[in-house]
């Protein structure tokens with residue numbers, strides 16, 4: 001498999017999906033592929049998350065499936081067995097980070113402060129989730145972090161509060177590798193089966209990502 005972070009840095013938008021009904025999994029994957037994205041982050045927040053991940057990995061091997069909301073290190077081996085390509089943790093959880101390094105699982109740990117950035121970098125992580133982005137200083141904070149860290153190889157994936165109105169601002173910051181967002185895979189759209197709307201929004205997100 002292609003190293004997922006290279007693909008993420010090329011596509012520049014990660015759909016962060018909360019899937020409550022496993023029946024939505026395949027139509028959602030199809031809608032994203034049709035919209036131009038062979039990438040999805042499925043959050044481990046629902047009872048059906050593992051079943052959903054398994055279904056997408058089985059039916060769409062061309063899709064890079066990530067797992068979000070990894071709060072517990074013991075989940076990582078299960079995710080690797082399912083074929084999950086990358087993981088995301090909302091915070092800088094040392095147990096999760098150590099386990100990911102131990103088994104060679106690509107992880108983007110969550111950070112906000114310079115202290116967390118440096119701790120994560122010292123452990124060997126270069127691609128970091130900046131979460132929750134918008135309420136933690138957003139574009140201004142990332143531009144400030146660019147000063148001391150721009151030359152280090154550290155890159156951020158801001159997530160949380162990003163939508164069609166501010167995505168271009170985030171993507172124009174050189175230290176931003178990609179963004180994560182749920183606006184184009186909104187939980188309500190998924191639950192109502194509005195997959196053609198998801199495809200439309202995905203196309204628009206991809207178009208903006210290519211431009212910036």
Ligand code: 3PG
Nearest residue numbers: 016159160161162181182
């Ligand atoms: C999350 O983990 O919930 C993501 O940050 C998604 O945030 P958003 O719904 O604001 O895009």
